Amino acid sequence: MQDVTNESALNRVSVISSATNHSSSMHTNPSNTPTHSGTYSSVITPAMSTSQSLIAGEVALTPTHSTFTPQSVNPHSAMTAITPMVSGTDQARSSIKVQNCVSTIHLGCELKLLDIYCRTRFSEYNPARFHGVVMKIIDPRATALVFRSGKVLCTGLRNEHDSYIAARKFARIIQKLGYPARFLDFKIQNFIATADLRFPIRLEALQQAHGQFASYEPELFPGLVYRMVRPRVVLLIFVNGKIVFTGGKTRGEINEALDIIYPILRSYRIS
Template sequence: MEKQEVNEESGDELFFSLLPDELYEDDADSSTDYNSQNSSAGTVSLPMTELDTSPVRPTTPVMPEILPQIQNVTSTVKLGCCLDLNVIACKAWNVEYNPKTYKALIMRIREPRTTALIYKSGNIVCTGAKSVEGSQLAARKYARIVQKLGFPARFLNFKIHNLVASCNSFPVSLERLAHHHDCSYEPELFPGLHYKGVPGITVSIFSSGKMSLSGAKTEADIYKVLETFFPIVSCFRRK
């Protein structure tokens, strides 16, 4: 029995090691008796103060044939209170909760179509949105759902952690491009070439010209890396 508990604890450590640092909170430090706050939950409102997440785009596109489209936005928000995930699992719709597998409750909404990981510490990880504005709206909706269940939820420290975008360009000779010092290409392991010319952002490009960008925090970062990468890749265009 002791061996099984050790395996479960090691599995939890591996899972939480993959999440952003600000999600590591001691739930015991912020324990809250949610039952005593049900009567006053109706007077709690979500504050409207947060980051200005309006996208910053260049006045002209990098190239007419390269127009990046955001495919996924990952963000986090703090609700400022502890949660009873069992209560949420019983009262809310479209949720999954299996504490033996993950300590987080999974909740989904249709508009914007997103998925949230909700932790008892009051932290939420939101994924699946197609824009920064959509991710922020989805995070607000999750906070509002929790608030309606009787918890004194607030909307605190909303932050974008990752933007994943894709775009199409022209066919590229990856074998020649691989000699660039910022590129990594191992066709035996992965058919695409990785470019890491901008710190924190990785571009994966395939011989067909399709590109995937990950690691950006804003849309301006996506255009910045494309402006850096496009002159390089243009020299290795296949005819």
């Protein structure tokens, strides 16, 4: 009778142990996916794989009890917009304005200046003061200096295109007067531009340190004259930070001159 009781107790313990192992296996594998061997295989739960499967633009599944709530993941949502800083040289470059573009052409024939003056409008001729005819046109607004040799100098334009158009119009006016004028050797001879650095400059100290290139006589002229060797540009520098560029034959030479002179003037800034 005692043996029967012991055997019954052992069977009860075995049943409880089997139930416990079966429950533990179910918790490890909630999908209850049987393997080929007939046992339950272990898989990664969504809670464990969420941090590993987050890819930009994908939807993450966050387990809440027995359901999953979709959450949009935006990698740019935590970024802060940064405004790029503009350098002082770029600011100075943006302030450059071409005030005058001077060009020359040659008509290929000699001219009678008094005859041209008498037969054209908007022209001036005073050989006692200037040995050329001063002619003007309205569109584009330009002035030409016409010389006896056939050379014509055009001034008053703001860009190369307008200077070219004005030079052709002056040549056409001379042709209509009966001269065998041709449009030859058009060249941009000089760009006159201005820039504003927006800080005051110690011109006396600049002249002392760069005496080889700079001359400053405030009694005669309020600006410092700075002559660059390469590019061959002359700068008129004023104490308020304004600069006049002259002598440059291209816009690139004006920009190059500013790039060279800006760090120099920056070191002589009045704080």
